[in-house]
Amino acid sequence: MTLTVNSIGDNPQQPGIYAETYIPDQLIAGNLKIVSQPIVLGAGKLPRGSVLGMISSSSVEVAAGTNAGNGTVGSTSTGAGVKLGAYTLKATGATTFTVTDPEGNALPNATVGTAYSQSGLNFTITAGGTAFAANDSFTLTIPDSAGTYILSVKTASDGSQTPVAILADAADATSGPVTTGVYLMAEVNGNALNYDASWNITTLTAALRSATIFVKSSVSAADPS
Helix, strand or coil: CCCCCCCCCCCCCCCCCCCCCCCCCCCECCCCCCEEEEEEECCCEECCCEEEEECCCCCCEEEECCCCCCCEEEEEEECCCCCCEEEEEEECCCCEEEEECCCCCEEEEEECCCEEEECCEEEEEECCCCCCCCCCEEEEEECCCCCCEEECCCCCCCCCCCEEEEECCCEECCCCCEEEEEEEEEEEEHHHCECCCCCCHHHHHHHHHCCCEEEECCCCCCCCC
């Protein structure tokens, strides 16, 4: 029997020494007890320290079919009882549309030019220069976005205009919602915050105070040296 002999040389590693210095980003700026919580970030690629608002109402996304008529659907809103998913409007003639909810249930018909309000869904179909024809259609989609967080924009109207949280870690939701963490109560450095241009630090400080997030502006966010 022949054995294969493997040659093993000296250990190539050499003794060494190195040093590392931890440099905090200075986002946290006080001793107030921090309260954190996992949330779902609904959109955007955001850095740590981003100021977030929570979407409390879902917008209605309107898509027209390949229609003969050139009218539109507008004045959309939602209320109690609305279902998530796609509602289908289909014309039976120039002035009447059937309405079907996301589960396939028939709702009362909609009349062109008359405000519609049924089961939490509100809209108005407006005639255009060319009349609607049978089988013209619209799809009204209620997305599952309520309860998710996005970068707070002061001029928004979906609830996210109220800043309520600070993003604790960088997160990327450009390909879809992701779970991440936020601070719900903390003292934070205003110089380390990332916020939409619709805000300035003065108005943001006042708005965050009611959410038990206290902004300090006297702390530099520059790396200490």
